Ligand SMILES: Nc1nc2c(ncn2[C@@H]2O[C@H](COP(=O)(O)OP(=O)(O)OP(=O)(O)O)[C@@H](O)[C@H]2O)c(=O)[nH]1
Ligand SMILES: *[C@@H]1O[C@H](CO)[C@@H](O)[C@H](O)[C@H]1NC(C)=O
Ligand SMILES: *[C@@H]1O[C@H](CO)[C@@H](O)[C@H](O)[C@H]1NC(C)=O
Ligand SMILES: *[C@@H]1O[C@H](CO)[C@@H](O)[C@H](O)[C@H]1NC(C)=O
Ligand SMILES: *[C@@H]1O[C@H](CO)[C@@H](O)[C@H](O)[C@H]1NC(C)=O
C-alpha cells in the first residue's frame with residue numbers, strides 16, 4: 001500500500017491526512033473510494049503518456065516549450081502537451097482533443113479523453129510557473145480557468161490563486177462610462193460579486209450553456225465553458241468531476257451589467273463534492289442549484305445552505321421521470337424562505353427565454369451592498385484540510401519573501417529610481433556618449449587626433465571610477481545577493497514575484513498618467529504626447545532596470561580592475577553574475593541586449609554572459625537571429641510570444657524599450673536541416689510614431705537601433721499596422737537605410753513584411769493589386785534612398801536582400817474579435833502566425849548553404865564590430881554633428 005507513496009510526496013501527505021480525516025469520520029467506504037480514484041487517475045496518466053511527469057522532479061516547465069521542432073503538431077507527443085502547445089499559439093480550438101486519446105496518431109474515438117480531464121492532467125504535471133502561463137493563456141482565449149483543482153485521488157482541492165496572479169484585465173465601469181476611462185487590475189485583486197452554478201443529481205439543463213450565454217451578453221457567442229454540444233464535451237469525465245471553473249464578465253461601459261462579475265461552475269454532482277459546495281457557498285453572492293426534483297435530498301442539501309449572506313436559487317427543470325409532489329414542494333418552499341427562491345423552467349419555455357431570466361436574477365442581485373470578494377481573499381476560506389492554496393509551498397514562499405523585501409521599499413517609482421538606479425542614470429548616459437565619440441574620432445585624421453583619444457579615455461576612466469565608487473543602495477545589494485544565492489529552482493519564482501510586484505506598482509502610476517492625459521486633449525498634441533511618453537518611461541520600473549544596474553556594476557568593476565588593478569568589496573560575487581544571467585537566459589528569461597534609455601550596449605556584460613552561454617551549451621553552438629522591428633504598439637511582442645511561446649512584456653502604450661533577446665533551442669530533428677542549435681529572438685522597442693519623429697533626436701535614436709538590429713539578424717520581421725500608412729513609410733525608410741549600409745558586408749539577409757490587423761483581401765485580384773502597390777512603393781523608396789546615399793545601381797528592394805513579394809509579405813488579421821474587454825482571439829490570427837513561423841524555419845533551412853550561422857563567439861565579435869560601426873556612422877545621421885542625439889533624460 002505504501003508503495004503508492006513514491007508517487008509523490010504531497011500525495012503521500014494527503015493520503016495520511018486522508019486517513020485521519022475520513023477513515024475515522026466517514027468509515028471505510030470512503031477509504032475504498034480513495035483507492036478507486038487513485039487507480040483511475042493513474043490509468044489516465046498512463047493513457048495520456050504523462051505518468052512520469054507527475055512526480056515533483058519531472059514536471060513540465062516553461063523551458064520545455066522553448067524549442068523549435070519540425071511539424072510539431074504531427075509528431076508523437078502526449079495529448080496534454082499538444083493541448084498546451086496549441087494554447088500557447090492562441091489556438092482557440094485547442095480544447096478539441098477528440099481522437100487523441102492515446103499517444104498514437106490514429107483517430108480512436110473510444111479512447112478519447114474529455115478536454116477537462118486533459119486540462120487537469122496538464123496542470124497536475126506542470127510546475128507553478130507553467131501553471132501560471134497556462135491559466136493566463138486560457139484566460140486570454142476566453143476559456144474558463146480552474147479555481148479549485150481536485151487532486152488526482154480526489155482527497156483535496158487546490159485553490160489556484162497563484163496560477164491566476166498573472167491575469168490582468170481592463171474594463172470600463174459604469175462610473176467611467178462618460179469619461180471613457182478604463183480600469184486595469186490584476187483579476188485576483190478585483191472585488192466582485194461571484195455567482196456559482198452547481199448541479200444536484202442529474203439534469204438535462206446545461207449549466208455551462210447558460211453560463212456561456214450570460215457571459216456573452218450582446219457580444220458574439222463564445223464558449224467560455226465546455227458543454228455537451230462541443231466536440232469532446234460528451235465524453236465521460238474521469239478526474240475532472242469536482243473541478244470548479246471560473247470565468248468573468250467585464251463591462252465595457254455600455255452594457256446592462258455595470259461592474260465586473262465572476263461566475264463559477266462546479267463540474268460533477270454536488271452531492272459528491274460537498275467540500276467544494278461549502279466553499280462556493282461561502283464566497284458567492286448567489287448560488288444557483290440545478291435540479292429536477294424537490295424532495296428529501298433537496299431538503300438535506302438546503303440544510304447545508306446556511307450562509308446567511310448568500311442567496312440560493314433552486315433551478316427546477318421539468319423531467320418526465322420525476323414528478324414533484326405538491327406537499328414536498330410547499331414544505332421545501334417554506335424551508336427556503338429567506339434563504340432564496342425556486343426558479344421553475346417551464347416545459348414550454350425555450351432556452352433563450354430561460355437564460356434571460358437567469359441574467360435578470362443576476363442583475364437584480366448586484367446591489368450596492370451585495371457580497372463582493374477578491375479571489376486573493378478567498379484564501380481565508382481555506383482553513384479546512386481539504387483545501388490548499390497553490391502558493392503555500394516552501395520554495396514559493398522563500399522567493400516571495402525575498403522579493404517582498406525589495407519591492408516593499410518602493411513607494412514612489414521616480415524617486416526610487418533616482419535613489420537606487422544610480423549607475424545607469426546620468427553616468428551611464430555620459431559614458432555612452434563618450435564611447436560614441438571615441439569611435440567617431442578613432443578614424444579621423446584631424447590635427448588634434450593624437451591628443452583626443454587619450455583625453456576621452458581619461459574622461460571615461462573618471463566616469464567609470466565614479467560608478468565604481470558608488471556605494472550599492474540596499475535594493476541593489478539585496479537583489480545581487482539574492483540573485484547569486486537563491487537556488488536555481490527558486491530564481492525563476494523570485495524574478496516572477498518581483499516582476500508582478502513591480503507591475504502592480506507601475507500600473508497605478510501609468511493608469512493615473514494616462515487618465516490625466518486623456519482628459520485634456522488640445523491641439524498641441526505632439527508635444528504633450530511626447531511628454532506623456534517620457535513620463536510613462538520615467539515612471540516605469542521593471543526587472544530590466546535591476547539587471548541593467550547589475551550590468552553596470554559589472555562593467556565598472558571590470559573596467560577598473562583592468563585599468564587600475566583594484567577590486568571592489570563585492571568583487572567575488574560580481575564575478576559570478578554573468579554565469580547566473582546566462583542560466584536565466586537559458587531558462588527562457590528575456591535579457592536586455594540594448595539599453596533603450598542610453599541607447600547603448602553594455603558590451604563587457606553582454607559579452608561575458610554570451611560567453612557563459614557558450615560554455616554552458618558545450619561550446620561551438622551555432623545560432624540564427626530573428627528580429628522584429630516596427631512602429632510602436634503594433635503587436636510586435638505579442639507576435640513573438642505567440643510564435644515562440646516567449647515572455648516578452650506586452651502592454652498598451654510604449655512598452656518595450658531597447659532590445660531584448662531570448663534563446664530558443666532547435667529540436668534534434670531540425671538541427672541538421674536548419675544548420676543551427678539555437679535561434680536568438682530579438683524584440684525591439686517600437687519605432688516612434690511620425691508625429692514624434694522630429695522631437696529630441698528620437699528619429700536618430702530609432703535609426704540607430706534599427707540599423708544595429710537589422711544588421712545582426714538573419715531574418716528581420718518588419719511589423720506594420722495597416723491603419724498607419726505614414727508610420728509605415730517612416731519605418732520602411734529606416735529599414736532600407738540600414739540594409740543599404742549593410743550591403744557593404746556580405747551577410748545575406750532576409751526580410752519579412754507583416755501587415756497586422758488586415759483581413760485577407762477578398763479576391764485574388766485585390767490581393768495581387770495590394771501586393772503590387774506595396775512592391776512598387778518599396779522599390780521606389782529603395783531607389784530614392786540609394787540615390788541620396790550615393791549608391792546608384794540599386795533600384796529594387798530585392799537588390800538589397802532576398803525578397804519575393806509573394807512569399808515574404810504577410811497579412812495578419814486582427815488578433816481580437818469583438819471589442820475589449822470581452823474580446824476573444826481570432827483563429828485566423830493564430831493560424832497565420834503559425835504559417836509565418838513555418839516559413840521562417842524554411843528560410844533558415846534554405847540559408848544553411850548560403851552563409852554559415854554564427855557561433856556565439858563570432859556573434860559577440862560581430863556585435864562589437866557593428867556597434868563600433870554604428871557609433872562611428874552616427875554623426876552622419878545627426879543633423880547637428882557636434883551635439884549628437886539626446887534621448888530620454
Ligand atoms: N486589437 C488588437 N490588439 C492587438 C493585436 N496585437 C496586439 N494587440 C494588443 O496591442 C497592445 C500592444 O501589443 P504589444 O505586443 O505590446 O506591441 P508592441 O509592438 O510590442 O509595443 P511596443 O513594444 O511598445 O512598441 C497589447 O495590448 C496587445 O494585446 C491585434 O492584432 N489586434
Ligand atoms: C515527462 O517526463 C519524462 C521523464 O522524466 C521526460 O523525459 C519527458 O520529457 C517529460 N515529458 C514532457 C512532455 O516534457
Ligand atoms: C468503439 O466502441 C464501439 C462500441 O463500444 C465499437 O463498436 C467500435 O468498434 C469501437 N471502435 C474502435 C476504434 O475501437
Ligand atoms: C458566511 O460566509 C462568510 C464569509 O463570506 C463567513 O464569514 C460566515 O461565517 C458565513 N456564515 C455562516 C453562517 O456560515
Ligand atoms: C423563444 O420563445 C420566444 C417566445 O416565447 C420567441 O420570441 C423566441 O424567438 C424563441 N427563441 C428561440 C431561440 O426559439
Ligand SMILES: *[C@@H]1O[C@H](CO)[C@@H](O)[C@H](O)[C@H]1NC(C)=O
Pocket residue numbers: 442443
Ligand atoms: C578606419 O577606416 C578604415 C577604412 O576607412 C577601416 O578599414 C579601419 O578598420 C578603420 N579603423 C578603425 C580603427 O575602425
Ligand SMILES: *[C@@H]1O[C@H](CO)[C@@H](O)[C@H](O)[C@H]1NC(C)=O
Pocket residue numbers: 185186189504
Ligand atoms: C489591489 O487593489 C487596490 C484597490 O482596490 C489597490 O490599492 C492595490 O494597489 C491593488 N494591489 C495590487 C497588488 O494590485
Ligand SMILES: *[C@@H]1O[C@H](CO)[C@@H](O)[C@H](O)[C@H]1NC(C)=O
Pocket residue numbers: 073086089091092093094095096097830831832834
Ligand atoms: C488548432 O487546433 C486544431 C484542432 O485542435 C488543429 O486542427 C489546427 O491545426 C490548429 N491550428 C494551429 C495553427 O495550430
Ligand SMILES: [Mg+2]
Pocket residue numbers: 636637638649650655656683684685686
Ligand atoms: Mg513590445
